[in-house]
Amino acid sequence: MDPNNDTFVLHSELERKGKVKPVHVVDVPGHARLKPKLDEFLPRAAGVVFVVDAQDFLSSMQAAAEYLYDILTKATVVKKRIPVLIFCNKTDKVTAHSKEFIKKQLEKEVNKLRESRNAISSADITDEVELGVPGEAFNFSQCQNKVTVAEGAGLTGNVSAVEQFIREHVR
DSSP states (O other), rough: OOEEEEEEOHHHHHHSSSSOOEEEEEEOOGGGGHHHHHHGGGGGOHHHHHEEEEEHHHHHHHHHHHHHHHHTTTHHHTTTTTEEEEEEEEESSSOOOEEEHHHHHHHHHHHHHHHHHHHOOOOOSSSSSSOOOOSSSOGGGGGSSSSEEEEOBBTTTBBHHHHHHHHOOOO
16 A cells, blocks of 8 residues: 555646646555655645545544644644645535535544643654644634635546645645
């Protein structure tokens, strides 16, 4: 299991006249064994697309929140103000949760993680930046970098939110 690496042209770019600029995308799957690989790519990242399964969200919510927390507290992400798009995939399915529900649940889970991890001595925390406003419930608007939530469905090609995010942030 390895990260996938490729350079391609966005579909929306193909429709434009003039110079077409390909983008380099690295896909680091969410498996725990690959988490350290993310550190190799984050310092060079122009943006992070964090994909959650909207259909199977509740069973993976805690693991997703932990991974997202790790990304949002990385010093490189905060210092470089790397924008993060939380993309709720499979929203075309009848049993999928809405992006609003997913956003609210992730904020609650990240808040729990923030409270429990802040209780740990700061000497034990490496390369982590404190998240949110002390004394307030966490929400993504408190992040120093821009965090947005969007929805779509990769299987049906409804990924315009991802394309727009890439077009906005990749130069």
